[in-house]
Amino acid sequence: MFAIASNIVVNLAWWSGLSLTALSVIVIIFMIFWRYWVETSNKKNQILAIERQKILYNCILSDDEKNTQIWSLDNSKDIKSKLSFWKDKPVNLCYFSRPTLLKKVHNHNPGDFLFLWNYLHESVRGNSKEKLNEIARSISLKESATKMLDNHFLKNRLLAIGTFGNLKDETASFELIKRAYHRDPIISFWATRALLRINFETNSKRFLPLIGKRMDWSPVLVAEMLKERGADEISTPLVTIVENAYAEKTGERQMARLISYLALAHPTDYTPIILKILAETSFKEVIIACLKLIISEDALPLVRGFFEDERWQVRMQVVLTLGRIGHSNDIKLLIKALNDLDWWVRYRAACALISMPGMTEKRLQKLSKSLPNQFSRDILKHVLAEIRLKCFLQPLSFTLSK
Amino acid sequence: MFSSTFIIYFVQIAQWFFLSYFVLLNGIYLGLTVVSLFVLPYYMQRQSIHRLPQSQTGFEPPISLIVTSFNEESVIVPAVRALLQLEYPEFEILIVNDGSTDNSLQILTEEFDLEVFPAAFRERIKHKPVKAVYQSKRYPNLRVIDKENGGCKADASNAGVNGARYGLFMPLDADTILERNCLKLMIQPYLLNSDTIAVGGTVRILNGCKVEDGLLTEINLPNKWLALFQVLEYTRAFLSGRVGWNYFDALPLISGAFGLFKKEAVIEVGGYSHKSLGEDMDLVLRLHRHYRLNNLPYRVDFVVDPVCWTEAPEGFSVLKKQRVRWQRGLFDCLWENRKLLFHPKAGLVGWGSFPFLLFLEGISPVVEVAGHVFFIVCFCLGLVSSEGAISFLILSFGTGFLLSISAILLEEITFQTYPRMKHLLVLIFGAFIENFGYRQLMSVWRLEGIIKWILKTESSWGTMTRNTSWQIQPVKTQTLPPIPAKQDAQASKTSEKQPA
Numbered sequence: 020m021f022a023i024a025s026n027i028v029v030n031l032a033w034w035s036g037l038s039l040t041a042l043s044v045i046v047i048i049f050m051i052f053w054r055y056w057v058e059t060s061n062k063k064n065q066i067l068a069i070e071r072q073k074i075l076y077n078c079i080l081s082d083d084e085k086n087t088q089i090w091s092l093d094n095s096k097d098i099k100s101k102l103s104f105w106k107d108k109p110v111n112l113c114y115f116s117r118p119t120l121l122k123k124v125h126n127h128n129p130g131d132f133l134f135l136w137n138y139l140h141e142s143v144r145g146n147s148k149e150k151l152n153e154i155a156r157s158i159s160l161k162e163s164a165t166k167m168l169d170n171h172f173l174k175n176r177l178l179a180i181g182t183f184g185n186l187k188d189e190t191a192s193f194e195l196i197k198r199a200y201h202r203d204p205i206i207s208f209w210a211t212r213a214l215l216r217i218n219f220e221t222n223s224k225r226f227l228p229l230i231g232k233r234m235d236w237s238p239v240l241v242a243e244m245l246k247e248r249g250a251d252e253i254s255t256p257l258v259t260i261v262e263n264a265y266a267e268k269t270g271e272r273q274m275a276r277l278i279s280y281l282a283l284a285h286p287t288d289y290t291p292i293i294l295k296i297l298a299e300t301s302f303k304e305v306i307i308a309c310l311k312l313i314i315s316e317d318a319l320p321l322v323r324g325f326f327e328d329e330r331w332q333v334r335m336q337v338v339l340t341l342g343r344i345g346h347s348n349d350i351k352l353l354i355k356a357l358n359d360l361d362w363w364v365r366y367r368a369a370c371a372l373i374s375m376p377g378m379t380e381k382r383l384q385k386l387s388k389s390l391p392n393q394f395s396r397d398i399l400k401h402v403l404a405e406i407r408l409k410c411f412l413q414p415l416s417f418t419l420s421k
Numbered sequence: 422m423f424s425s426t427f428i429i430y431f432v433q434i435a436q437w438f439f440l441s442y443f444v445l446l447n448g449i450y451l452g453l454t455v456v457s458l459f460v461l462p463y464y465m466q467r468q469s470i471h472r473l474p475q476s477q478t479g480f481e482p483p484i485s486l487i488v489t490s491f492n493e494e495s496v497i498v499p500a501v502r503a504l505l506q507l508e509y510p511e512f513e514i515l516i517v518n519d520g521s522t523d524n525s526l527q528i529l530t531e532e533f534d535l536e537v538f539p540a541a542f543r544e545r546i547k548h549k550p551v552k553a554v555y556q557s558k559r560y561p562n563l564r565v566i567d568k569e570n571g572g573c574k575a576d577a578s579n580a581g582v583n584g585a586r587y588g589l590f591m592p593l594d595a596d597t598i599l600e601r602n603c604l605k606l607m608i609q610p611y612l613l614n615s616d617t618i619a620v621g622g623t624v625r626i627l628n629g630c631k632v633e634d635g636l637l638t639e640i641n642l643p644n645k646w647l648a649l650f651q652v653l654e655y656t657r658a659f660l661s662g663r664v665g666w667n668y669f670d671a672l673p674l675i676s677g678a679f680g681l682f683k684k685e686a687v688i689e690v691g692g693y694s695h696k697s698l699g700e701d702m703d704l705v706l707r708l709h710r711h712y713r714l715n716n717l718p719y720r721v722d723f724v725v726d727p728v729c730w731t732e733a734p735e736g737f738s739v740l741k742k743q744r745v746r747w748q749r750g751l752f753d754c755l756w757e758n759r760k761l762l763f764h765p766k767a768g769l770v771g772w773g774s775f776p777f778l779l780f781l782e783g784i785s786p787v788v789e790v791a792g793h794v795f796f797i798v799c800f801c802l803g804l805v806s807s808e809g810a811i812s813f814l815i816l817s818f819g820t821g822f823l824l825s826i827s828a829i830l831l832e833e834i835t836f837q838t839y840p841r842m843k844h845l846l847v848l849i850f851g852a853f854i855e856n857f858g859y860r861q862l863m864s865v866w867r868l869e870g871i872i873k874w875i876l877k878t879e880s881s882w883g884t885m886t887r888n889t890s891w892q893i894q895p896v897k898t899q900t901l902p903p904i905p906a907k908q909d910a911q912a913s914k915t916s917e918k919q920p921a
C-alpha cells in the first residue's frame with residue numbers, strides 16, 4: 020500500500036502498530052499482576068474480615084444472640100462458611116479482653132474496618148450502636164476517620180464522614196460543615212446526614228433546609244434520613260422548610276418533592292400549610308403532592324374544586340383523595356368520573372367508588388348496568404374483578420399466617 | 422503516461438482516505454475507552470457505598486417488568502420465578518404472550534395459577550389485538566397479556582407498555598437473567614435527576630454460565646470461540662462505548678434486553694416502531710429527537726453496574742443473521758431519525774454520536790471490506806511493498822488488540838466478573854485471536870446487512886439454539902402462597918426466537 024507513499028508514512032504505520040502492540044503487552048502484564056495481587060490480598064482480607072466480624076459481632080450481641088445469629092455481609096460463601104464454623108465455637112473475643120487484637124485488625128487496612136463498623140452501625144439499633152461506639156473509642160477510630168477525610172478514594176472519604184456521624188462526634192463539625200456545601204451531591208448528603216446525627220436540634224435549622232435546595236440528592240436517601248429521626252423530631256422543622264420554600268416561590272418540582280417529604284411528618288402539623296398551598300397554587304405537581312397528603316375532611320370543598328381540572332393527573336388524584344376522605348354525597352362525582360376521557364381517572368374513580376361507605380357489590384353491579392357507556396362499565400367490571408381477587412388472596416394469607 | 426500518473430494519484434488518494442478513516446474510527450474508540458478508564462473507577466467508588474444497608478422508604482418509584490415471550494415454554498417459568506425474587510419494594514411482572522404456538526400459556530397458567538381477568542385494556546399505542554388478560558391468583562403482581570402474534574418484538578412490547586400499571590417500565594426477553602439487585606441500581610438515575618426518561622444497563626453473555634431456577638449460580642466463560650469473541654465485543658461495547666458516550670450525554674442506544682424507560686415519554690413518541698429491525702435503538706433515537714428538537718429537558722443515562730445476562734448465538738448461521746439484522750436495524754434507525762444529523766438543536770447527539778454511528782460505525786464495513794480488497798489488489802499489482810503491507814497489518818492488529826485489551830482492563834479494574842486467573846488469560850488469548858478472521862468476517866456480514874437494507878430484502882430472525890443449562894424446579898400446583906419448590910430438575914430444550 021505504501022510502495023508509492025513516502026517512507027515517513029510507512030515508518031509511522033510501522034512504529035504506531037508496534038507501539039500499540041507493545042502497549043497492549045504492557046497492559047496485559049499489568050492486568051496479570053493486578054489480578055494476582057487482588058487474589059492474594061483478597062485471601063488475606065477474607066481471613067482478616069472473619070476476625071473483624073467475629074470480634075465486632077461478639078461485642079455488640081448478647082450471649083444468647085451470639086449462638087443464633089450470623090452477620091450476612093456481602094462476602095463470599097467462603098467467608099460465610101468460615102463464620103458458621105466459628106459460630107459453634109465457645110469464643111470470647113470481646114474487646115475488653117482483647118484490645119490489642121482489635122487494634123491489630125483495625126490498623127491493617129483501616130478502610131475495610133471502617134466499612135464493616137459503619138455497616139454494623141447501619142444494621143443494629145439501640146444499645147448495640149453504643150457498644151460499637153465504645154469499641155471505636157477504645158481503638159481511636161476517630162483518628163483513622165480524620166486521616167481519611169481527605170483520602171484520595173471517595174469511598175474512604177464517605178466512610179470517614181459517616182463514622183463521625185455515627186460516633187456523634189461534635190469536634191468534627193467544622194470539617195463536616197465544609198463538606199455539607201460540597202458540589203458533589205453524595206459528599207454533601209453524607210456530611211449533612213452526619214451533622215444531623217451529631218446534633219439534630221442545633222444543626223437541623225441550618226442544614227435540613229438543604230433538602231429543598233439539593234435536587235440532586237436522592238429522595239430515597241433523604242426520606243431514609245428523615246425517617247431515622249422520626250415524625251416527632253422532623254415535623255416542625257419540615258413544615259417550616261415547606262412554608263419558607265413556598266414563600267420564596269420555589270420551583271414546581273422542587274416544591275412538589277419537598278411537600279412529598281411531609282408524608283413522614285405528623286398530619287396535624289402539615290395540614291394547614293398544605294391547604295394553604297392547595298388553595299393558591301396552579302402547579303400540577305404541587306397540587307398532586309398536596310392532594311396525596313390530605314386526610315382531613317375539611318379539605319373536601321377544596322378538593323372538589325379540582326374535579327374539573329383540565330390535567331388528567333390532577334383529576335386522578337382528586338378521585339383518589341375523594342375515595343380516601345369523601346362522603347356518600349361524593350358518589351355522584353365519582354360516577355361522573357367513570358366517564359372521564361382518561362383511563363387512569365376512570366380506574367381510580369372505580370376504585371374510589373368501591374371504597375365509599377355503603378357500597379356493596381350488588382349496588383355496584385346495579386350501577387354498572389345503569390352506566391351510559393361501555394368504557395365506564397368495563398372499568399367497573401375490571402375493578403370489581405380486582406377486588407374479588409384481593410378477597411380471594413386475603414383469606415389465604417390469613418390461613419397461612421395461622 | 423497519463424494513465425500511470427492517474428493510477429498513482431488514485432492510489433495515493435485512496436490510501437490516505439483509508440488511513441485517515443482508520444485513524445479516525447479507532448481514535449474515537451480509543452478516546453471513548455480512555456474516558457471510561459477515568460470515569461469507571463470513580464463511579465465504582467461511589468457505588469461501593471451503596472453496599473451499606475438501606476431501609477425501604479416508600480419513595481422508590483414502582484416498576485413494571487414487561488417480558489415479551491414467543492414460544493419460550495422451556496424458560497418462561499424459571500425466568501418468571503427469578504423475576505419474582507428481585508430485590509425491590511414494588512414491581513409488577515407483565516408477560517406478553519405474543520401468540521405463542523407452544524404450551525407457554527398453559528404452563529404459565531398451571532405454574533402461577535392464572536385466571537382470566539376482565540381487564541379494561543387501555544390501548545394508547547398500536548399493537549395486534551389482545552385476546553385475554555390473565556391474573557395470577559397467587560402473585561398479585563403477576564399478569565399475562567395473551568395477544569395475537571404481531572410479527573415483531575415491538576408489537577409485543579407496545580402491548581406491554583399499554584398494559585403496564587406503573588410509570589416506569591423495563592422491557593425484557595424471556596431468556597434474560599437479571600441480577601437480584603439490578604432494579605435498585607437502575608432506579609438511581611431517576612432518583613438523582615427527575616428529567617431522566619431512559620436508563621440502560623450492562624448486558625453480559627450467559628453462554629458457559631450455570632443457571633438454576635432462573636438464577637445465575639456460576640459464572641464462566643463460553644467454551645466456544647464465537648461466543649467468547651462476543652464476550653469481548655459486549656465488554657467493549659458496554660464498558661467502553663456506552664460509558665464513553667454517556668459521559669458526553671450522547672448515548673445513542675439502550676439495549677432492548679435491558680433498559681428502564683419512563684412510560685409517558687415512550688408513549689409520547691409513539692412507542693416501539695413496527696417498521697424498524699432495531700426497535701430498541703430506534704426508540705432511544707426518537708426520544709432524543711423529540712426532546713432535543715422540542716427543547717425539552719431530559720436525560721438518557723447509562724449505569725454500568727446493574728447487569729443482565731443473555732445468551733449469544735454460537736453457530737455461524739444464527740450469528741450471521743443476527744449481525745445482518747443489526748446492521749439493517751442500525752440503518753433503519755439512522756434513516757428514520759435522520760433529522761437529528763447536524764441539527765442545530767441536536768447537541769452532542771446530533772453532532773457526535775449520530776454522525777459517529779452513521780459515518781464511522783455504520784459504513785465502516787464498506788470501508789473495511791473495500792480497504793481489504795484494495796490492499797490485496799494493490800499487493801497483486803505490485804503497488805504495495807512488503808514493508809508497507811507488514812506495516813499496515815501491524816497497525817491494524819495493534820489497534821484492534823489494544824481496543825480489546827483495554828476493554829478487558831476496564832473489566833479488571835471494576836467488576837472482575839470472571840473470577841479466575843484462567844478466565845483472564847482466555848480473554849486475552851481471545852482478544853489476540855479475534856483479529857485473525859473474526860473481525861473481518863463481521864465486516865463482511867455487516868456489509869451484507871447494508872446491501873440488504875438498500876435492496877429492502879426480507880429479513881428473518883433465525884432459530885436461536887439455547888445452550889445454557891436452565892435447571893427448572895417444578896412447583897407444586899396449589900392455591901396457597903408461597904411456593905415450595907421440588908428438587909427434581911429438568912433441562913431445558915431449544916426454543917425458537919421471536920420471528921420478524
